[in-house]
Amino acid sequence: MEIRTPNTQAEWDAYYQLRWEVLRKPWNQPVGSEKDADENSFYHVAAFEGEKILGVGCLKMINDQEAQIRFMAVANSLQRKGVGVSLMNALEVQAFSRRVTKVVLHAREIAVPFYEYCGYTIIEKSYLLFDSIQHYLMTKEI
């Protein structure tokens, strides 16, 4: 498995396709709804096995000391095989190299145990997505 930023247009297409399939399609959200307005300023990583994309995630700088991990998604059939942890490590290494000391994220309720495994702590209940998915603000000092 290789963890790196997508390079080609085909890899970027696969990157957003996977994000949409895992995080938007099950809630009948249209293609395009998986993208944020400020995508270009994020640091993106994907897990590749040959040409196949297994998982994706990105890091958004909030200020000089703080960054947010966003849009973590591993292909449904490949979850619980360590892909998510590898992506989180790559994002945290990047955050550390940018002198970030605190990483924050908004975790879907179902993903809270995964982020706890990665060393994150719940701070508070945050927003409700699509009127159904409760999120929790979590943080980790790095």
Ligand SMILES: CC(C)(COP(=O)(O)OP(=O)(O)OC[C@H]1O[C@@H](n2cnc3c(N)ncnc32)[C@H](O)[C@@H]1OP(=O)(O)O)[C@@H](O)C(=O)NCCC(=O)NCCS
């Ligand atoms: C959440 C997600 C990114 C985690 O990635 P993953 O590759 O499945 O997770 P890993 O295999 O790296 O998990 C590492 C450890 O975290 C914990 N963990 C992961 N998913 C878990 C779950 N659903 N329930 C309980 N513990 C979990 C386990 O301790 C796991 O180790 P183990 O499998 O040896 O027990 C992935 O499952 C996913 O994309 N889920 C659907 C979309 C989603 O909810 N994304 C997060 C949005 S905030």
